[in-house]
Amino acid sequence: MTRSFDINQFNYRSTGFGQPLVWSHGLLGCMQSEDALGIYAWHRFPKKLTLLRYDACGHGLSASSSHKSDYLWTSLANDLQQLILKVLPNQSVVLGGQSMGCGSSLFAALNQPDKVKGLILMNPPTAWELRAAQHDYYIKVAKAAKILGGKGLAKINAKHIDRMLPPWLIEAHKHSVLGMLDGLKSMKRSSLEPLFLAAAENDLPSQAPLTQLHIPCLILAWDNDANHPLSIANTLASLLPLAELHEAKNMADVDEWPSLITNFCLKLA
Incomplete structure (x- = not known):
């Protein structure tokens, strides 16, 4: 099947010079929502490194698609490549991403391991048996999204933000945390439904190939988040041969993540 999403319809931003980090956001996120939340501190990312960020298909200011196949993580990995x-x-890159971005980054790394110098996996999503258990949930959300659209879903999520983030993070960013829903508000019914239908099918790569991925990997995770369970981060850390896991237990730990990301990239420069 021909890919219906044109790579030239990406909204992307590249800053700095040197070793590139290519960053992929999470489901329903975008560059705008990441900046609104504020935990990434991309404005402090050193200019001697290249930072390439983008809005994935159907997110932010990138073009959308009405085809479920365009939102599969394998397709997003191809977009990334x-x-x-x-x-x-002709450059080797560090691939990084949050949640959904972990999926696209891992598939891209498996596709072309010789082009990837490092991996950064922030808040890995549900996977394998846990992912399968969420299938019916995503189907229900797809039906709701077709009716409510982005604004309606954002309104509902705003009332249940405590289900999306740890309480200590909400308390620390209570004035900006709802900004992470800004990107969702503009998303269309025609793209939200296939996006969630794809979410019902999406999964991280099977475990066996990951054990052969000899690429330095930084895993950043927190607990008490059903959509990003610490158990998945621990499993990835045990499977990937060159992985190191940093678990955040409070806001002070998360505040260290931008420095951990920067230092990881500098070591690979």
Whole structure:
């Protein structure tokens, strides 16, 4: 099946010079929502490194699709590879991402391991048996999204933000945490339904190939988050041969994440 999403319809931003980090956001996120939440501190990312960020298909200011296949993580990984080829040709990169971005980054790394110098996996999503258990939930959300659209879903999520983030993070960012829903408000019914239908099918790569991925990997995770269980982060840390896991137990730990990301990239430069 021909990919219906054109790589030239990406909204992306590249800053700095040097070793590239290519960052992929999470489901329903975008560059705008990441900046609104404030925990990434991308404005402090050193200019001697290249930072390439983008809005995935159907998110933020990138074009959307009405085809479920365009939102599968394997398809998003292909998009990621095409974007790198366009913006950073002939360069080896560090791939990083949050939640959904972990999926696209891992599949891209498995596709072309010789082009990936490092991996950063922030808040890995549910996977394997836990992912399968969420299938019916995503189907229900897909039906609701077709009726409510982005604004309706954002309104509901705003009332249940405590189900999306640890309480200590909400308390620390209570004035900005709802900004993470800004990107969702503009999302269309025609793209939200297939996006969630794809979410029902999406999963991280099977475990066996991950044990052969000899790429330095930084895993950042927190507990008390059903959508990003610490158990998945621990499993990834045990499977990936060169992985190190940092668990955040409070806001002070999360505040260290930007420095951990920077230092990881600098070591690979």
